[in-house]
Amino acid sequence: MTVTFPQKGLPWLLLLPQLLVTAIFFLWPAEQALEQAFYQEDAFGLSREFVGLENFVYLFTDPLYYQSMLTTLVFSFSVAIMGMSVALFLAVMADRVIRGKLTYQTLLIWPYAVAPALAGVLWWILFDPSMGPIALWLGSAGVDWNHYLDGNQAMILVVIASTWKQISYNFLFFLAGLQAVPRSLIEAASIDGASPVKRFWTIVFPLLSPTTFFLLVVNLVYAFFETFGVIDATTKGGPGQSTNTLVYKVFEDGFIGLDLGGSAAQSVVLMAIVGVLTVIQFRFIERKVQYS
Amino acid sequence: MSDVVLKNIGKTYLNGFCAIPSMDLTIEEGEFIVLVGPSGCGKSTLLRMVAGLESITQGDLLIKGNKVNEKEPADRDIAMVFQNYALYPHMSVYGNMSYGLKNRGTSKAVIAEKVNAVATMLGLEELLERKPRELSGGQRQRVAMGRAMVRDPKVFLFDEPLSNLDAKLRVQMRMEIRQLQRKLGTTTLYVTHDQVEAMTLADRLVVLNKGVAEQIGTPMDLYNKPATPFVAAFIGSPSMNLFDANLTEKGVSLSESLYLPLPHAHRGSIVWGIRPEHLAIVDEQDADFALEILAVESLGAETLVHGVLKDGSVQGKAMVVRLAGPHNPELNSLLWLSAPATHWHIFDAITQQRL
Ligand SMILES: Nc1ncnc2c1ncn2[C@@H]1O[C@H](COP(=O)(O)OP(=O)(O)OP(=O)(O)O)[C@@H](O)[C@H]1O
Ligand SMILES: [Mg+2]
Numbered sequence: 001m002t003v004t005f006p007q008k009g010l011p012w013l014l015l016l017p018q019l020l021v022t023a024i025f026f027l028w029p030a031e032q033a034l035e036q037a038f039y040q041e042d043a044f045g046l047s048r049e050f051v052g053l054e055n056f057v058y059l060f061t062d063p064l065y066y067q068s069m070l071t072t073l074v075f076s077f078s079v080a081i082m083g084m085s086v087a088l089f090l091a092v093m094a095d096r097v098i099r100g101k102l103t104y105q106t107l108l109i110w111p112y113a114v115a116p117a118l119a120g121v122l123w124w125i126l127f128d129p130s131m132g133p134i135a136l137w138l139g140s141a142g143v144d145w146n147h148y149l150d151g152n153q154a155m156i157l158v159v160i161a162s163t164w165k166q167i168s169y170n171f172l173f174f175l176a177g178l179q180a181v182p183r184s185l186i187e188a189a190s191i192d193g194a195s196p197v198k199r200f201w202t203i204v205f206p207l208l209s210p211t212t213f214f215l216l217v218v219n220l221v222y223a224f225f226e227t228f229g230v231i232d233a234t235t236k237g238g239p240g241q242s243t244n245t246l247v248y249k250v251f252e253d254g255f256i257g258l259d260l261g262g263s264a265a266q267s268v269v270l271m272a273i274v275g276v277l278t279v280i281q282f283r284f285i286e287r288k289v290q291y292s
Numbered sequence: 293m294s295d296v297v298l299k300n301i302g303k304t305y306l307n308g309f310c311a312i313p314s315m316d317l318t319i320e321e322g323e324f325i326v327l328v329g330p331s332g333c334g335k336s337t338l339l340r341m342v343a344g345l346e347s348i349t350q351g352d353l354l355i356k357g358n359k360v361n362e363k364e365p366a367d368r369d370i371a372m373v374f375q376n377y378a379l380y381p382h383m384s385v386y387g388n389m390s391y392g393l394k395n396r397g398t399s400k401a402v403i404a405e406k407v408n409a410v411a412t413m414l415g416l417e418e419l420l421e422r423k424p425r426e427l428s429g430g431q432r433q434r435v436a437m438g439r440a441m442v443r444d445p446k447v448f449l450f451d452e453p454l455s456n457l458d459a460k461l462r463v464q465m466r467m468e469i470r471q472l473q474r475k476l477g478t479t480t481l482y483v484t485h486d487q488v489e490a491m492t493l494a495d496r497l498v499v500l501n502k503g504v505a506e507q508i509g510t511p512m513d514l515y516n517k518p519a520t521p522f523v524a525a526f527i528g529s530p531s532m533n534l535f536d537a538n539l540t541e542k543g544v545s546l547s548e549s550l551y552l553p554l555p556h557a558h559r560g561s562i563v564w565g566i567r568p569e570h571l572a573i574v575d576e577q578d579a580d581f582a583l584e585i586l587a588v589e590s591l592g593a594e595t596l597v598h599g600v601l602k603d604g605s606v607q608g609k610a611m612v613v614r615l616a617g618p619h620n621p622e623l624n625s626l627l628w629l630s631a632p633a634t635h636w637h638i639f640d641a642i643t644q645q646r647l
Contacts, residue, residue: 184378187345192392192439193366202391206382 030271036264055265064241065249065266072245075159076223083163083219084212087170092200094171095178105175112168120233123161127234147235151242154235158243161234162227170215177211178204217281225274246270295321295356295479296342296447302350303337303503311337312503314350322477324470328490328526329500335483336451338500342481343372343449356446366395371440372449375456377432379424379439385411386420389439396443410442413472430461437469441476448473450482454489466492487527491515499523520644521563524637530568530596533611536641537564544638550603552580554633561641568596568614570635579628583611585621595619602626 037055041048059065090108097104111119126134127147135145147154181204189199205212228247231237237244237252244252247270254263296319303312311334319325327335340346342353344365353361360368371392379388386407393403411417414434424432433453440448453469454462470493473480484490490497491511499506499514499522507519511527518524524532538545539562543553546564576582583599595615600608613629621627638647 182376182378184374184376185380187343187365188372188374188378188439189380189391190345191343191365191370191372192443193395194391198395203380 033264033267033271036260037268039261041260051261055261056268059262059265059269067241068244068246068249071155071241071243072224072247075155075162075227075243075245076220078155078159079162079166079223079227080216080219082159083166084170084174084215086163087167087215088174088208090167091171091174091178094175108171109168111165114165115229117229117233119165120161120230123157123164123230124234127157148239151239154239154243157234158227158231161230162223166219166222170219173211173215174208177208181207213284214281217277217284221274221277221281224277225270295319295323296481297354298338298342298351299354300351301338301341301348301353303334303341303346304349310503312341315503315505317498317505317508319479319481321479324473324480324482324493324495325498326490326494326496327481327483327498327500328485328487330526331485333500334503335485335500337503339372339449339451339481339483342447343370344368369446370449371443371445371447372451373436373440373453375452377424377436377453377456379432379435381424384421384423385416385427385435385438388424388435389442392439392443406442406444407438410438413441414438429457430465433457433465437472441472444478446479448478448480448482450480452484453482454484455486462489469493487529491527497527499526517646518637519646521565521639522644524565524639528567530612530614532565532567532637533571534563534565535609537562539638544636546581546601546609547603550581550601552631552633554636558638558640558647562647563639563641563644565637565639566631566635568612571611571613571629571631573613573615574628574630576628578630580631581629583613583627583629584608585623585625585627588619588621588623590618590620592618597621597627599627 038050038052039048040051040054094101094105094108114122124132126132127145129135129146129148138145145153147157185203185207186199189203194202224245225247227245228251231243231245231248232251235243237248246266250263250266250270253259253266257263296317298315298317301312301315301317302310304310315338317325327338329335337346341348344360344363344367348361352359355368355370380391383391389407389410390403393406398406407420408417411420414437416431416434416438419427419431419435424435427435433456436453450469454465457465466489469482482493484493494511496508496510497514498508501522507514507523514523514527518527518532521534525534535546539554539558539560540551541559542551544562544564545551552564582602583597584602585597585599587598589596589598593616595618597613597615597619598610599613600610602608613627639645640647
């Protein structure tokens, strides 16, 4: 359907707020970062000097940057895989429930409404080594929990805290996906002698693959770029570099280390990664696998 | 030995709806039974209970003498063909046909042999590598049948397998199913709401109405001696002409002024019927009644004449006459008809049973 406006100006006027927001909060900072990446600035922001690609050269020769990349990959795939597995499990259960279905599903959607930083604080309290209930319970079970000292435990904490919220989102998509699997296929498989577990892995799971792939990309993007709040509220990238993801490092190097040029160069790299992931996602959505 | 026995089988759904009150049916080995009835009468429910996809809430189901009420579908040794075929979309034709055998731990060599044999029988050899979405409706239908056949089950179950095909293909597949079933000799339970399909396929027909078997018998039994007005109207196309009437000492009274003489002991309200093909055009003096012609359908081999009875009553009663070959009677003219008493069907209006 095409809507025709009487005046040429009206559509632009209606679009203006959105365009302004995009310009002020996305385009302008992006341009600033791009520019900043080629300068070296003093700590007080009083003077700066054009240094060409020096910031990038420095970045790509810094072993800490590669370590952060590895941390990000481990973190992101852990979040994506854990979030999707738990959500899929819950969705399969929810799909079977007959009574009280709505209550169950609504409860599972709630976490999505909690702000990431708040969720971070929540998990931070639960896992606090000296008074957090989960940490104490783990202690009584013989696990010495202290994510301030143990890098692996810190990673587990940020993964759990970040995954938690994403489960609701994944759950909704998996549930919709499951409900779209024709009942007669499951019935045919059960007549064909497949056990419930076998039916799931040979029929249902393959049919969910479009949903699974879509969610994988979405979850990776989320873990890459939207987990700053969670990390800041729980581990602040530590201990050492163990939870310092690429996005957190931009903040840390820029605002704490005051290396604005280096931080800007990192932002530019991140922008490139976002670009690539977006292209993958759009490509995928365009020729989405369709079963009928 | 009887193959499948339904003893006092009943189904009440979880929401309290009673789809099948109680049903008895004994199916002999190799018999082709068709369940037929209007939409919502419980055909699929009954079939799915035999398949094990729907729980049985009353009575016993025996297959080869064993009670299978509580058995999983996989353990009943049945195979089912679904209305939408239910082919696994992500598997090739070969994958679809071999899935059931694979799940039962059959060796690869045996699977290949069986699948290839069935594929040859159904003319699917060229299509084994294709995915279901790359097949035509008729080919999908064949694959669905192939999937049922490879396992060589004791019982075939079909739920309206032809309803997604066009009319011509439907006739062709109907013949194929019948021939295959004869060849394999597998006991078959087949659901349809199409009475032509039912008549042509069945050894015996079960006419269902609101979950109750109105009549069970061979197609010709049901055509010649329908037990109830429901069966009379359901079997045969176009439907039998049925009229509310009275049996009096003067004969069948279709209206105050129209009597068909018949000596009959019974008196009272009846339903009187005659099939469209049993009415004959005669001269005015030999006629039982006249039909005012409202519409003519010429089908080439036969002609259907729709009209109303001219019996003096204000609102005419609708009637269809089926004439062999082409005819071209004038609209609004009168057609003089005789209704030979040997072809009458008379039912009690209250008990709805044949008299
Ligand atoms: N799961 C269910 N819960 C409650 N009632 C049901 C359920 N499934 C079917 N019914 C009811 O049982 C009756 C019989 O349904 P069934 O599907 O057996 O009809 P059918 O004869 O196969 O009809 P059609 O020709 O339309 O397929 C219908 O009135 C239907 O509404
Ligand atoms: Mg049905």
